[in-house]
Amino acid sequence: MTDAPGAGPLGRVPSVGDRMRLTIERAAHGGHCVGRHDGRVVFVRHALPGETVDVVVTGQGAKGRYLRADVEAVVEPSPDRVEPACAHARPGGCGGCDWQHAALPAQRAIKAGILREQLHRLGGVDVIDGVPLDRAVDVEAVPGDVAGLSWRTRVRYAVTPDGRTGFRRHRSHAVEVVERCPLVTDAVDGVGVTRTTWPGAEEIEVVAGSGGDRAVLVEPATAARTTGLDPDVAVRGLRGRTWVREVAGGREWRVQSAGFWQVHPGAADTLVTAVREVLAPRPGEHLLDLYAGVGLFAGCLAAGLGPEGRVDAVEASVGACRDARRNLHDLPQVRIHQGDVAAWLASGAIDTVDVVVLDPPRSGAGAAVLDRVLDLAPRAIAYVACDPAALGRDVGFLRAAGWRLASVRGFDLFPMTQHVEAVALVLPPA
Numbered sequence: 001m002t003d004a005p006g007a008g009p010l011g012r013v014p015s016v017g018d019r020m021r022l023t024i025e026r027a028a029h030g031g032h033c034v035g036r037h038d039g040r041v042v043f044v045r046h047a048l049p050g051e052t053v054d055v056v057v058t059g060q061g062a063k064g065r066y067l068r069a070d071v072e073a074v075v076e077p078s079p080d081r082v083e084p085a086c087a088h089a090r091p092g093g094c095g096g097c098d099w100q101h102a103a104l105p106a107q108r109a110i111k112a113g114i115l116r117e118q119l120h121r122l123g124g125v126d127v128i129d130g131v132p133l134d135r136a137v138d139v140e141a142v143p144g145d146v147a148g149l150s151w152r153t154r155v156r157y158a159v160t161p162d163g164r165t166g167f168r169r170h171r172s173h174a175v176e177v178v179e180r181c182p183l184v185t186d187a188v189d190g191v192g193v194t195r196t197t198w199p200g201a202e203e204i205e206v207v208a209g210s211g212g213d214r215a216v217l218v219e220p221a222t223a224a225r226t227t228g229l230d231p232d233v234a235v236r237g238l239r240g241r242t243w244v245r246e247v248a249g250g251r252e253w254r255v256q257s258a259g260f261w262q263v264h265p266g267a268a269d270t271l272v273t274a275v276r277e278v279l280a281p282r283p284g285e286h287l288l289d290l291y292a293g294v295g296l297f298a299g300c301l302a303a304g305l306g307p308e309g310r311v312d313a314v315e316a317s318v319g320a321c322r323d324a325r326r327n328l329h330d331l332p333q334v335r336i337h338q339g340d341v342a343a344w345l346a347s348g349a350i351d352t353v354d355v356v357v358l359d360p361p362r363s364g365a366g367a368a369v370l371d372r373v374l375d376l377a378p379r380a381i382a383y384v385a386c387d388p389a390a391l392g393r394d395v396g397f398l399r400a401a402g403w404r405l406a407s408v409r410g411f412d413l414f415p416m417t418q419h420v421e422a423v424a425l426v427l428p429p430a
């Protein structure tokens, strides 16, 4: 491309379709890497840190302050570069995976770097329990996950106007038709949704619970049908149950097919183990499970509190609360409260608690919720985070209130994608 001088201190803003050669500096939150062109930041997909790549500009940020680009050719590859397992995981292809072109250890190193960066930038963290941040946070594989493939038990397919299924391209409504995604489990693939066409459908979700149930949810409901699907597959609105069974923590769970459950088959156990380790609940203690879903943490930690212990679990979804009541009916020390966490805390339902599990949605818990949690003076908070930026912000708030970040473990619950989960332990001022 030509670098003609233009408006603004950064020079002419390159246009979509322009080409340039870049040296990649680092990975950034969002599933891309950062390079620079004439001083302007370029967010590059399908690159890796240290590489020299030829890219094509795919978009511009507000007022041309930054660019988006995708790799066209790798001039000097990183030693971490590998051949993706899926032919659709390529520039301009499927938007579902961000890091298939990196070896799994490199993916995890990238995610650990992003976790640290967000904790530092948004949370002001330099050291965790005396250990410098760069050595204090790692991202671990789910036990037994060696390839990072065949882990999606819940998949949302997009549908083309002519009824074929696939996934959206990056930052686009266009659908890349994909017959066999290597990230989905055999149980999901066996449903057969991708081997038939779905006229009139816009999205199709397939759920395969670890208890053996499989369900299909079609949007809009008028496009749902059962043709071509195994007779044991439930189809929302047409046949079968509205829920699936999951197995975790040595218990069976009922979960609405459209409701929340961790996607990786090893995720629920991994998180429960990590939360139990950091909180070490003691007999007779009072645990607060905020954003409780169908009661995973409440149910798995209640046993450690014994019959004298107490659990209050708070969850907004009516369906999830119905499932939680059913899932935990054998645990008399657990009370399920349906409602908004902030409103429930503000209602003054409890005035003290021993330990807290916080597992908020991607937006994080936020100041109002955290303020009330701190008023309850718990001895420890386990924060389960699915977004490093939200974790960073909330840790920043907690630290400003004098609380201490005692540990953070990252978990690769979503291999090949940009997503990472973390479990943080926050303790009161000494």
Ligand SMILES: C[S@@+](CC[C@H](N)C(=O)[O-])C[C@H]1O[C@@H](n2cnc3c(N)ncnc32)[C@H](O)[C@@H]1O
Pocket: 260, 261, 262, 291, 292, 293, 294, 295, 296, 297, 314, 315, 316, 317, 320, 339, 340, 341, 342, 359, 360, 361, 386
């Ligand atoms: C990340 S999921 C965690 C669920 C559960 N802890 C688990 O591990 O299965 C977050 C949950 O928070 C619930 N939720 C979202 N916003 C909420 C709010 N403002 N108040 C209460 N629950 C909320 C969602 O319905 C969802 O079940």
